[in-house]
Amino acid sequence: MGFRVGVDIGGTFTDAVAVGDDGTLRTAKALTTPGVLADGVLAAVAGLDVTLDEVDSFVHGTTAGLNAFLERRGSRVALLTTRGFRDVYEIGRANRPAMYDLRFTAPKPLVPRRDIHEIDERLAPDGSTVTELDVAQVESLARELDGTVDAVAVVLLHAYANPVHEKAIAEIFARVAPTIAVVCSSDIAPEWREYERTSTTAVSAYIAPIVLEYLRVLESSLQDGGLSSALKVMQSNGGVMTVDRARERAVQTLFSGPVGGTMAGVAVANDLGLDKLLCVDMGGTSFDVSLVVDGEADIASQTELEGHPLLAPSVVMHTIGAGGGSVAHVVAGALRVGPRSAGSVPGPASYGRGGTEPTVTDANLLLGRLPDVALLGGTLALDKSAARDAAERVGDALGLDVEQTALGIVAVADAAMANAIREITVARGIDPRDFGLLAFGGAGPLHAVSIADELELGQVIVPGSPGVLSAWGMVHTDLRHDLVQSFFHGLDDLGPDVLKGATTALLDRGAALLDTDGVAPDQVDLAPGLDVRYLGQEYTLTVGFDPDAEPEEVLAGLQTRFDAEHLERFGHNNPGEKVEVVALRLVARGLTPRPPAVDSAAGDEPVVLGQQSVRYAGDTLDSVVYDRASVRPGRAVAGPAILLEPGCTVLVPPGWVATPSAHGHLVLERSAS
Numbered sequence: 001m002g003f004r005v006g007v008d009i010g011g012t013f014t015d016a017v018a019v020g021d022d023g024t025l026r027t028a029k030a031l032t033t034p035g036v037l038a039d040g041v042l043a044a045v046a047g048l049d050v051t052l053d054e055v056d057s058f059v060h061g062t063t064a065g066l067n068a069f070l071e072r073r074g075s076r077v078a079l080l081t082t083r084g085f086r087d088v089y090e091i092g093r094a095n096r097p098a099m100y101d102l103r104f105t106a107p108k109p110l111v112p113r114r115d116i117h118e119i120d121e122r123l124a125p126d127g128s129t130v131t132e133l134d135v136a137q138v139e140s141l142a143r144e145l146d147g148t149v150d151a152v153a154v155v156l157l158h159a160y161a162n163p164v165h166e167k168a169i170a171e172i173f174a175r176v177a178p179t180i181a182v183v184c185s186s187d188i189a190p191e192w193r194e195y196e197r198t199s200t201t202a203v204s205a206y207i208a209p210i211v212l213e214y215l216r217v218l219e220s221s222l223q224d225g226g227l228s229s230a231l232k233v234m235q236s237n238g239g240v241m242t243v244d245r246a247r248e249r250a251v252q253t254l255f256s257g258p259v260g261g262t263m264a265g266v267a268v269a270n271d272l273g274l275d276k277l278l279c280v281d282m283g284g285t286s287f288d289v290s291l292v293v294d295g296e297a298d299i300a301s302q303t304e305l306e307g308h309p310l311l312a313p314s315v316v317m318h319t320i321g322a323g324g325g326s327v328a329h330v331v332a333g334a335l336r337v338g339p340r341s342a343g344s345v346p347g348p349a350s351y352g353r354g355g356t357e358p359t360v361t362d363a364n365l366l367l368g369r370l371p372d373v374a375l376l377g378g379t380l381a382l383d384k385s386a387a388r389d390a391a392e393r394v395g396d397a398l399g400l401d402v403e404q405t406a407l408g409i410v411a412v413a414d415a416a417m418a419n420a421i422r423e424i425t426v427a428r429g430i431d432p433r434d435f436g437l438l439a440f441g442g443a444g445p446l447h448a449v450s451i452a453d454e455l456e457l458g459q460v461i462v463p464g465s466p467g468v469l470s471a472w473g474m475v476h477t478d479l480r481h482d483l484v485q486s487f488f489h490g491l492d493d494l495g496p497d498v499l500k501g502a503t504t505a506l507l508d509r510g511a512a513l514l515d516t517d518g519v520a521p522d523q524v525d526l527a528p529g530l531d532v533r534y535l536g537q538e539y540t541l542t543v544g545f546d547p548d549a550e551p552e553e554v555l556a557g558l559q560t561r562f563d564a565e566h567l568e569r570f571g572h573n574n575p576g577e578k579v580e581v582v583a584l585r586l587v588a589r590g591l592t593p594r595p596p597a598v599d600s601a602a603g604d605e606p607v608v609l610g611q612q613s614v615r616y617a618g619d620t621l622d623s624v625v626y627d628r629a630s631v632r633p634g635r636a637v638a639g640p641a642i643l644l645e646p647g648c649t650v651l652v653p654p655g656w657v658a659t660p661s662a663h664g665h666l667v668l669e670r671s672a673s
Contacts, residue, residue, distance in 0.1 A: 239480020
């Protein structure tokens with residue numbers, strides 16, 4: 001039997017999932033190895049009891065690029081741009097995101113001005129040549145930079161209309177200085193807006209050598225272990241790509257780990273027949289929030305990372321430093337939790353690995369919410385006395401006993417996570433009460449109901465294998481390419497033949513990319529769309545259309561569809577106002593056949609593992625601890641209760657009932673009584 005394997009690296013644990021051809025599921029966890037991440041991946045895969053020669057598909061979510069960016073330990077980058085435009089990157093935009101913050105500082109460019117070089121060349125907005133590329137100048141610069149920089153970002157004026165000069169520069173560097181990674185804006189972000197295009201290319205070049213080296217080491221280790229199938233990498237846009245594509249487009253790996261959970265949310269929503277889900281992933285280090293709307297992941301064509309704009313389609317996600325390993329500390333007499341994390345080394349105090357500061361995990365252990373019989377990750381016994389000693393240090397500074405301190409730690413963490421959900425919903429005009437809450441990650445199901453109470457949500461879903469759901473989602477994800485080209489036309493002036501010609505060319509490019517990836521023709525899915533805005537607006541909405549529809553039909557309904565989507569997204573629209581098309585997009589998917597679902601059969605009474613005294617918000621109550629695997633359809637569990645499994649712990653407070661679905665997901669709702 002063949003297996004599909006997905007691996008997700010977290011701040012504390014590396015999660016692995018294997019799904020067999022018959023739908024059987026195997027999961028494993030291993031401690032993340034910060035120095036050599038590949039070691040943790042191999043250890044997690046070993047725990048699956050699957051040999052690498054049995055693996056037909058291997059998908060990996062990597063944090064290598066994101067960590068390099070956040071820790072500012074990326075490569076030294078040189079930026080090449082058209083003469084006269086050296087300062088575009090440093091000037092940026094004139095907007096001030098925090099208008100009344102007197103201490104606001106703009107993000108520091110990844111490429112200092114001394115490493116920005118002007119090239120003699122010029123293209124017109126239509127892509128025609130105004131000034132030919134000075135080849136000798138580029139050759140001289142390549143020799144000068146050889147051995148002094150790791151990567152070069154090439155961003156020439158109007159390269160989105162014609163990449164000829166950028167391609168020529170890449171060829172020169174490949175010949176003169178082949179050790180330097182070259183990243184061209186026409187490959188990474190072929191769109192207008194010079195600053196955003198420059199920022200995106202600079203970020204990609206900054207992390208590219210780090211990502212390339214990490215993938216090289218991992219791929220070599222897996223092949224040495226017997227892997228014969230191609231290694232695939234999760235993308236920020238909710239699809240997967242081959243390693244070769246990842247090497248070319250490192251920027252698309254930035255959010256590849258957390259996005260796996262969102263795509264799992266899409267699969268869970270489909271299982272349960274739901275349209276809207278709030279996906280919350282609480283691991284050891286961070287808390288990630290994303291949305292499933294109308295059964296699809298919420299994806300934006302432009303995002304931002306610590307003030308650096310990115311023209312790269314990404315799942316909309318909000319992340320804060322709140323996880324099981326978040327450290328509790330006192331600042332100016334007040335309790336704070338996170339964003340600093342104990343990680344996996346030394347980890348929470350209760351891990352017994354030398355940690356001395358209390359964390360959210362330690363607080364849950366002291367409150368009984370992590371039961372005494374629990375083994376974290378299925379193997380790690382927790383030391384309650386070490387957790388108590390750590391909490392006492394913080395409690396003494398606040399004048400609180402250990403239980404009060406633990407309650408405070410959990411309450412502060414819960415409030416921060418509820419606010420993170422408001423950032424991605426209420427702040428965007430979305431009512432979170434319309435959504436169910438999908439809680440996963442090693443710590444998510446422990447806090448889910450408290451967050452739901454805070455936000456007045458009526459339903460919490462804990463999926464099957466929630467502790468490794470991001471890795472599970474990667475196994476269920478399609479190959480994906482996002483293509484875009486600038487396409488400026490007023491709607492009134494856009495002719496059907498012009499739209500048809502541009503759309504056909506983009507469809508052909510997408511089909512060719514999937515063919516190169518080895519996707520069979522019957523597994524190809526092409527979804528074009530137009531970026532549309534009201535005349536005078538700055539930003540756009542993408543309106544999709546049927547690739548087989550006649551262009552006259554697409555244009556006739558475009559205004560009406562845009563008005564409706566603008567109203568839904570922003571709460572207002574302007575019917576009858578002139579609109580213009582800015583860009584043509586294409587999502588090209590290579591559909592991955594889904595493994596068969598294995599429905600859970602109804603079972604006997606759930607297996608009781610013991611009793612646990614648990615402190616809830618108001619009272620301390622005796623709670624039954626069940627083996628979650630034994631809780632089958634038709635056997636609802638009423639709180640107060642704890643459902644225990646190797647990957648995580650599900651807390652069912654009093655007043656809530658957990659009902660298993662046929663697919664193995666738990667649906668928690670308030671009890672009728």
